Amino acid sequence: MSTLTDAFRSTYDLAFQKSPIILVGGIASNTLGGMLPIIALGGQALGAVQGALTSGSLSTDDFFATYVPIPGSTLISQQIATYPFANQAVAANSTIQQPLTISLRMIAPVKDTAGYLTKLAIWTSLQSSLVAHNAAGGRYHVATPWRIYTDCLLQSIADTTGGDGKQQQIMAQWDFVQPLVTQMQAGSAYNSLMSKLSSGAQITPPTTAGSSIWSSAATAVGTAAQNAVSNVTNLTGVVNQYLSAPL
Template sequence: MSISTVSQSAFSFAYDLAFQISPIILNGGIVANSLGGMMPIIGLTGQLAALAQGVLSGNNEPFARFVPAPGSTLVANTVATYPFANQFVAANAVIKQPKNISLVMYAPVQDTGGYLTKLAIFEALRSSIESHVAAGGTFHIATPAHIYLNCLLNNITDVTSGEMGKQQMVQFQWDFFQPLVSLSDTQSAQNSLMSKLSGGQQISPSGLAGTSIWSSAATAIGSAAQGAAQGINGITAAVNNFVAQ
């Protein structure tokens, strides 16, 4: 085998691994404190050893392959329809929308022993995915056109068609949703003012030198109650003075 052939095989394998064999990466969740916080989906199918031994040489097929489903979103915007002050503003009122991405997982039984192990693999996969989602984990999705980061999983649905022959439950569609704002985005967007609001610290309003405003609800309620009590005392004193006269 020539060097160029080996290089082509290596590149082909790298492409298949990234976009077909394991395009789903678990982020955070059940792997937040291990494996660098991320793990490829193939780590949940128990096929890592078999993949390393046989796929590169073409002697072994992975447990499953993933293909992007038609209809995935690359750009999603909505033009606002509420009234505007002028036409120039209305023409530029485009609102960004979340993106949707779906992958179809092909997992046919490839040998006689596969019928015995398929159920066990799928049960382990389902349980791990549910635990990952429950732990607040997200997913990175790799496609040839775009890398979707920090996606949420909506559904895994059996979409097996009659073309698969006698085998049942072979095709599964994974529906993901990429929200506009992820948890990391909200943490980085929290500026010093928001930090003060969260911590109940004093805020000095612009243009009001020497004035401090307490930000937390508890202190705000306390300040209001104190002011009300002072006002009541003042009213009481005024009434007493009037009665005494």
């Protein structure tokens, strides 16, 4: 049981803390599945390989960096109009979906004497690879414990190291944005009532009959459940591709 628990923990750490960023397209276009884990860049897997050769086993502590989600990432983001509304129904429907944001803190302290010699080379290689990936139209999948953000764009990487420790430049904040990238997603950002308002079509007021209200609610819940099942199926494919991506 302990071995199984350790295996689950190692898988969790690898997926969400050691390599939660997957490059898609761009410089990863010619790789298996068109995806490349972040630990494959800049020789970041070298530390893990060295640790495995030394101890005879692979430990997640041997990887170059650890990634931690920063509070403030969004699951739902909507822009609400500020003009006066006729009623609550109009107010609730006068919203526009906004891109989601996700930020990670990369923690990469030097762990041994050799690390001071390889730090500059690793970071230089990583920065050059990411610049080339962005220039080639590359995207990113970002895995967090509560959601996998697919097809994100890298907005910035900034040094966030505090002054408490003795080492400099060991923490960096990665900011990603998940935009509305397809016409279908952009179209779904507007709800049916907004479409009626913009086209001048007749708006039917909600009925007060209990049967009609519960019937509409049941239909909405059923549709949401079907969409949820579809999304889970899609995410399962993403996770499988993510875990099977070559190091």
